[in-house]
Amino acid sequence: MRHAVVLAGGGGTRLWPASRRARPKQLLALGGRAGESLLAATTRRLCPLVGGERVWVVTAAAQVPAARSAVLPDVPTRNVIGEPAARNTAAAIGLAAVVLFHQDPDAVLGVIPADQHVADEAAFRDTVARAFALAEARSAIVTIGLKPTRPETGYGWLELGEDIEGGGHRVRRFVEKPDRAAAEAYLAGGRHLWNGGMFFLRAARVLDELERHIPATHAALAEIAEALRAGGPAAAGQAASRVYPAVPSVSIDYAVMEKTEEILTLPGDFGWSDIGSWTALADVRPADAAGNVTQGLVVAHDARGNVAVCDEGTLVALLGVDDLVVVQAGNSVLVCPKDRAQDVRDIVRLLEQRKLDPHL
């Protein structure tokens, strides 16, 4: 059976001050339907494809209650799996594979990050259905390669290899965050796509790949699997709490995908954005005549090209400023130039150092 595994483990410090420890990026309502969080939107898009009872969410243990509230009612609460510690995507996908393989040895996983925006939902569902089919038909690892719209240096890219039957391609190689010149060449050349972190493969294959590339992770997961088999979910949870701290923190891209031969990609073009920083709000909301992209009550006077966001009930007034990011969220306000939007995480680090916890 097909299962959707939604990864909801990210912190999203570049979206501070909206993104906080207690309300990370995937719980924010950014750009989609009014009031709908990214996680809610992602699970909503997947339910019609695989059925609510086969939509899974992997998140931090502390986020489980919030995630359970965010997903559609037809997703069973047991499908929201809490990780005892944040150990990046390889461990999160491995944990989901253990749970799914236990109940369905033929399970095929569609791994989807929670924190993404999709403009064309019909095209998204069509591509995801085809990616599942390709993964099933060829027992392959299939990734969706997103059609690039700009020379983005903040994303991973993948280079297309030979075509395969059914509209896909082999992946020649992955390139993590290229420099500007390389990204421009990729965009112009038409042989590179963005890696959006969406993977399709059998649960058994996940475990095989982890055994080969990250034996420490595989060994830890094997302990959890054994506890699950012998003692059920509660025992598995105890085992996870015991073994997780020692699990290596690596991404599935770095630890597995970039090292495994024979990855296939299916091009996708559905208005995708990972909303990686405040400037990406322009991917999901239209700009006004002066190029300002706003969410909330913003009054702009002689102000052009800004990104401005505020809570309901608050007003942001921009007077004579250009190309700034101005965000009010809760008890904090951020002001930076758009070209420093990636460095917002430095502010979060500063607040951590200064122990300004009420603002984190």
Add this chain to the structure above:
Amino acid sequence: MRHAVVLAGGGGTRLWPASRRARPKQLLALGGRAGESLLAATTRRLCPLVGGERVWVVTAAAQVPAARSAVLPDVPTRNVIGEPAARNTAAAIGLAAVVLFHQDPDAVLGVIPADQHVADEAAFRDTVARAFALAEARSAIVTIGLKPTRPETGYGWLELGEDIEGGGHRVRRFVEKPDRAAAEAYLAGGRHLWNGGMFFLRAARVLDELERHIPATHAALAEIAEALRAGGPAAAGQAASRVYPAVPSVSIDYAVMEKTEEILTLPGDFGWSDIGSWTALADVRPADAAGNVTQGLVVAHDARGNVAVCDEGTLVALLGVDDLVVVQAGNSVLVCPKDRAQDVRDIVRLLEQRKLDPHL
């Protein structure tokens, strides 16, 4: 007897969003003792000079309760006089003169704007005492001329005439808001001082000057005076409500001072600022090593020369921005370059047009 008349009628729209309809500039705690409003500080400085029972405040009727709370306890509540409508300084001073002349025909008024900062309070008190003495000795109109520290184009200036006995000068003329070149020449020449709006003269003289220069105002005040004589304060209040709407809205500087011969000035040098806009916060608070002037919890990273203000409990983070004004107050946030600080009133006008009353 000497009386201090504190003018607390200003709106201070350039200090939006801290300054609001319900809490205008003079009620803000800016730069002085922690939590002390400008009005409170102004009356505190004056009480030792004239005695609390001879400190008066003229303010908008709607502001009377807030002003009564702000002044020192030894100022009688009846000394806070509410104007039925805002009609600028000539009317406000005239109304005070009517009340004071009624109870003390020899009253000498020291007119002091509420919204000013004084760094050297001893020097302030010394200068004010000398100004009272000069006004009494020569039955003159005396203004305090402030030693300029920069070529400020936002202030009125006065040009010194011949010296008089006792350290004062005749005023040759007033210059309202000179251009930059003129202001620089005034600063360099040493013959010009800032007009801080502090005037000392007999109550009877106020009424004479108004009769000569603004007969409509004088006629309205005469009705109030007659009601006060015949029916007491309640009758006077009713008369004021009736006649005030038709009173011309003009400043005492423009309507009287610039047209009357024989004004004297006493130079003052006590670290004065009218905190006319957000950039003036630098007059009353020290800058940090990066030139940022802040009030509240502000974290600056690669940010220089900014003015940043926020409420208690809020944090403002500045990343990679220079020479901006960033103010969070209540439900509103302002961002503008320092050189647009005078134009903040345009934002207030926009909010009025858009009827965004919760933010005004």
